[in-house]
Amino acid sequence: MLQATxxxxxxxxxxxxxxxxxxxxxxxxxxxxxxxxxxxxxGKDWDYSLNFAGESGLEEEFLKVDAYIEENDELFDDLLxxxxxxxxxx
Numbered sequence: 237m238l239q240a241t242x243x244x245x246x247x248x249x250x251x252x253x254x255x256x257x258x259x260x261x262x263x264x265x266x267x268x269x270x271x272x273x274x275x276x277x278x279g280k281d282w283d284y285s286l287n288f289a290g291e292s293g294l295e296e297e298f299l300k301v302d303a304y305i306e307e308n309d310e311l312f313d314d315l316l317x318x319x320x321x322x323x324x325x326x
Contacts, residue, residue: 238304239264240311243289247274247323255279257319260289263301268293270301272315279325282316 240261247257257274269289276282
């Protein structure tokens with residue numbers, strides 16, 4: 237199981253009242269940090285996008301993290317919860 241460390245997160249409502257959030261995190265053994273961004277119209281159904289948080293890292297590590305998020309609801313939920321809590325939407 238990959239171990240993630242959340243560095244910072246946030247959430248806000250945009251001008252169309254959508255939830256827009258993010259979490260920056262690092263994965264154990266990976267040189268680069270990642271940023272996942274979240275978007276939801278209703279606060280229940282979430283779309284996400286994964287990117288490198290700063291400088292690009294190894295593509296194979298990125299693809300591994302992306303697949304891990306797809307398969308691991310616990311990691312996705314932890315990252316989303318961090319963004320929601322940081323934005324004050326608990």
